[in-house]
Amino acid sequence: MKYLEDWVIFSNEPTNLxxxxxxxxxxxxxxxxxxxxxxAFNLESSRLTDKFALSQL
Incomplete structure (x- = not known):
């Protein structure tokens, strides 16, 4: 679901769009x-190292 959020951005440079x-x-x-x-995917704890196995997720 998409929803709008308010952002507060601090910058030491001038800001624009x-x-x-x-x-x-x-x-x-x-x-x-x-x-x-x-x-969502928790890939770090899956401990998969095979490229083919990862591509099948």
Whole structure:
């Protein structure tokens, strides 16, 4: 489910819409890594090392 969130971004540089677009992308990447590592897929504790086995998940 998609929902809107309020953001507070502190920067020592002037901000514009591009700044917020860059942070949006960064947050999406960080959330994806979090899902892969621990939340949704928990790949770290699966201890899979075979590329084929990982690709079948």
């Amino acid at each position: 591009q700044t917020f677009a860059e942070y949006r992308l960064r947050f999406q990447v960080e959330e994806s890594f979090l899902d892969l590592k621990s939340n």
